[in-house]
Amino acid sequence: MNNLLDIRNLSKHYDGFDLQNIDLHVPAGSIVGFVGSNGAGKTTTIKAVLDLIAPDSGSIEVFGQRIDAHMSSSQTVSIKQRMGVVFDTCSFPEEMNVKNVGKLMSYCYTAWDSTLFERYLDMFELPRDKTVKDLSRGMGMKLSLACALAHNPELLILDEATAGLDPLARDEALDVLRDFMRNERHGILMSSHITSDLEKIADYIVCIDGGRIVFSVEKDAITDTAGVAHCRVAEFESLAESGFFAPGDMRYLRHTYGISVLVPDRFAFAENFKDIALDKASIDTYMGLMLKGETR
Amino acid sequence: MKAMILSDLLTVKKYMKQQALLYTVIVIALSIFMGNIYMIVPFLGVMMPFSLAFTLLAYDERNNWEQFRLVLPLSRRNVIAGRYASLAIVLLFSIVLGLAACLIVVAASSFMPNIPELFGLSASLSAQEIILSAIAPVGMICVMLSITLPLIARFGMTKAVRYVPVFFLVVILLGVGSGEVFKLDFGSFMPFLNTVGSMMETVAGTFAIAGIIIAISAVIYLASCMLSVKLYAKREF
Secondary structure (H helix, E strand, O other), rough: EEEEEEEEEEEEEEEEEEEEEEEEEEEOOEEEEEEOOOOOHHHHHHHHOOOOOOOOOEEEEEEEEEEEOOOOOOOOHHHHHHHEOOOOOOOOOOOOOOHHHHHHHHHHHHOOOOOHHHHHHHHHOOOOOOHHOOHHHHHHHHHHHHHHEEEEEEEEEEOOOOOOOHHHHHHHHHHHHHOOOOOOOOEEEOOOOOOOHHHHOOOOOEEOOOEEEEEEEEEHHHHOOEEEEOOOHHHHHHHOOOOOOOOOOOOEEEEEEEEEEEOOOHHHHHHHHHOOOEEEOOHHHHHHHHHHHEOO | OHHHHHHHHHHHHHHHHHHHHHHHHHHHHHHHHHHHHHHHHHHHHHHHHHHHHHHHHHHHHOOOOOHHHOOOOOOHHHHHHHHHHHHHHHHHHHHHHHHHHHHHHHHHHHHHHOOOHHHHHHHHHHHHHHHHHHHHHHHHHHHHHHHHHHHHHHHOOOHHHHHHHHHOOOOHHHHOHHHHHHHOOHHHHHHHHHHHHHHHHHHHHHHHHHHHHHHHHHHHHHHHHHHHHHHHHHOOO
């Protein structure tokens, strides 16, 4: 399978923060959810992909072409022609109205499709004469999404794009993204705190914390296979000594009334430990146990 | 580069119309009050580009536009070159507006010869002085932007505004104190100044001086653009 985006061993140093050895890939036909707490390094990683910052080491390839300081500006521009980007705020000049934003985009993108842009504006009910500063947060996000999609990109990069949207607007945005993914040659890298959105739409989940990748798994491995066992202390001890987990693989979190244990395969676990309470894992609980859990 | 020019002009379109009307009315009134038609073009040619340049630079830092612009398929070179081009267009527009305002005053004075203040403005109209008044803002704005824009390309508007006044102050102090600092003999410039003065006595000579000023300003402006491109290429967002 072709990767639309390949990040290998990406590192970047700032005072007080280091991005270290980041590996991340977006295969064609996939949506990669990029999660992590505030300040974990998501936006720094995305900025490196978008050539807004220069990495200290590592490599970034987009559409098979390496992005670095030696790349000519025409090559960089041709890569950007095939990408659509949405940030967490509507970043167009405040004084421009929606119609003029479309006009500006038509000058930027050679493959700009004004009919498609108009269709998105109708779908999102965006008034053409309204200025960017008068758009609500949700409307601004929809305008950004319309602009990102209306030049038929192959790769979408969304940095907290659905933050600040109400649930209905988020569902609308997710429907548009699903429609975008009908083409198997497309891909999305989507950073988000709203893990419920990623559970609905992502194929892979990559988690970053303190500038390092903590895990990179298929989403279904979390939501369809993994589970969280809720143990009492005695149950926890017998579980730890049972040999079900390899040494060092058992992740758990102590609470006031019990201990949560991350279970990679809840079906196998249920067969072996019928008396221990077990829930499906969500991206949130999985992240919590991977980031804050102890190991044994 | 077209996208960048369009972006800038669409951003300031509303302000440009407002300022064009406001400044034109103000300067025509001032010129009648002060009895000086030659202030019209320099006033418009300096005020409008100056204020619109800083309006554009301020809008760059609002809404994350400056960062988002770089994820569009615009090279950093085109962003800078487009900015220099759009400010040059604003300057040209301002000078044309100023000349048009002069024509309005001259036309008004010929229709109202019994108003002495108005009539006095066109009575002793000099082509040389009109040409020089149109060229003065070109030189001033080109030099001002040529110093300011590279600083902003390197540091961004918010940081650069701390350094720009200091830079100008140093330039002015060096200019004023250059006789002492560089041991310059200003008397040695007299023959040159006399030549310039005698050229300005004819229209052809004035045009020649205007052409030289435009050429020097253009070279400085282009050199500044090239410097800004280099500084902007390395900047991180």
